[in-house]
Amino acid sequence: MPIFRRLPQRLNPDPSRVVIRPFQLSWQAEGLAVSRAERLVEDVLGMDETTAEAGLAAVLNDFKCRHWQIERVFRSRFAQIFAELGLDAGSISDPKKLLIGAYFCHEYSFAAAALMNPSVVPHPDQSGLDSQSIRIILSLRAVGEGHISSIAFCEGIVGADSSLELVGRPPFATSAILAEGPDNFARVIVERDRDSTLSETVIFPVTPAQANGLEDLRLTTFVHEDGSTEWIGTYTAYSGSAIRSELMRTRDFKRFCLQPMQGSAVLNKGMALFPRMVDGRYRMIGRQDGKNLFLLESDDLTVWAGGVLILEPKFPWEFIQIGNCGPPIETDDGWLLLTHGVGPMRKYALGATLLDKDNPAKVLARTAEPLLAAADHEREGYVPNVVYTCGALRVNNTIFLPYGLADSSVAFAFADLDDIIALMS
Structure with missing residues (x-):
């Protein structure tokens, strides 16, 4: 099943x-x-x-x-x-x-070519909902003319019965406006148009390092040690000739800080931030060598180097490479890390790994078989046979998964958390 x-x-x-x-x-x-x-x-x-x-x-x-x-x-x-x-x-x-x-x-036309590689977080506004429902924000990679990637958003509600209601697309879309920067740390601030909604807002590249795209935002709700909440995402800034990982930070989804990171680890794609500090340190999952997954630690959100190898391809469906599929999700059993593997014919599939809650460098279990691969009706698109996500969300005891299809469009699925854990060994 x-x-x-x-x-x-x-x-x-x-x-x-x-x-x-x-x-x-x-x-x-x-x-x-x-x-x-x-x-x-x-x-x-x-x-x-x-x-x-x-x-x-x-x-x-x-x-x-x-x-x-x-x-x-x-x-x-x-x-x-x-x-x-x-x-x-x-x-x-x-x-x-x-x-x-x-x-x-x-x-x-910011999404003429593709909408793909979503991530998802709870919306700051949860008013007017029953206790079993949650209002969500989806981040989307939108691709337009010249294969320029931007960050778009979509709002919706996930219900207790594994239902999804998406907010209709507004008739207008607006670009976020450059408000400040760059400063001494090369940070820039962009703001949502004061009369627009989040679902109307698109964040475009604004610095030379981002000129050819803001790719694959992995967004998480980060709880600081003082109890305050901030929405933080990592994304790949592509200049047209070089890549680096940067941070997007916001307290309200009205004002966004786009912030470069430093250190040897940020010269790679696909970094995913844990939603809180673990044992007093910030943690990330990254793929530092293009094939394997590493655990990174830092005392500073903007500085990342080194890393400890924690996962290598083990099963045929992931022999080419593995990568993270967004920030780890905290459960009673440990940190649930969704992964993607690449196998024969460059076919992508999604799996999962369980990391120790107190020591995330320790792998407790992983799935030997894919949890999700492109079904026959999902295979065709700009890049065939790809399923990919930049983040899922735990809703009660289920996992809500938005995922990209063939680097072209976005689909949605649910799974019971207990069923995922049960498949691991």
């Missing part, structure tokens, strides 16, 4: 989901960006007012119905451009300001 019970819901790519992003002339001709930008501004300023007003009206007629607060976005973009160019806005008319902002923006 299958351990995981699949649900019918799917989250699929949707080219109609668009946001407004800054249009950077420097992408078109490096070294000429300033002069081209200044010339573009001069061209708009050279219009007579009637022509400028007509041009703005045409833009708004074309795009206003597709975006939230579009005039505010154009006005903000105008201010950014004039600050970058060191120009004085002076007595420029409002239509020309908005039109200049429009010329330096473009529409981007």
Whole structure:
């Protein structure tokens, strides 16, 4: 009998989901960006007012119905451009300001290619629910033009009867806005648009190290030793030529800190943070050599090096490599670590390992057979035969699993925790 019970819901790519992003002339001709930008501004300023007003009206007629607060976005973009160019806005008319902002923006379909590799945490707001239900936040890797990955979100409710109700996708999506940074530690702060919901919000790359994507956020609800709660996730920042692991931190899902980490361990993908300190130290699971899993320890959330080998491929379905599938889940029996293995024909499958609660370097048991692999109707997509998750959630005595299919879409399943534990040896 299958351990995981699949649900019918799917989250699929949707080219109609668009946001407004800054249009950077420097992408078109490096070294000429300033002069081209200044010339573009001069061209708009050279219009007579009637022509400028007509041009703005045409833009708004074309795009206003597709975006939230579009005039505010154009006005903000105008201010950014004039600050970058060191120009004085002076007595420029409002239509020309908005039109200049429009010329330096473009529409981007952030999930045209894929939605995949989800993680899940409890929502900060649990009001209005019965004691057996939980409101959730899903993080999603959205992939658009140029294979640029961003972080999107979806809210929902998991019921006691292993049911899932997803919040409908809003008609508009908005980019998180750069609020601060980078500072001396290369941290940047981005904020959700004040009039948007979390399910409307998309976090895009904002630093050179992230330029080609924010990939595979592994989100967890972290409880600090003083009892305070913070939502922390690790993700892979991809510059186009190099990768490194970074942190996303938030207290309210309105303001987000994107923070690089230091140390030899962060030059790898797929780090997953334990949801609390263990024996006074922060712990992570990572794959430092591309094949095996290591336990990492640190006194500082932002500094990670070394590591102790705890898991190597053992069974045929994971001979190529194993990796973590998100932050460990605390149970009475130990830390439940979901894993993925890669076998023949590069087929991915999910398994599980149980780590000692007080000494996570000690492996108590693991599954000899996969718990979940792509069913026949799930195999096709951008990368066939892949099932992958960046984090599951314990809901009472069940495990709620959102998972990516073929690097293309997201599916959902439930399993009884006791059944998973019983399969381990």
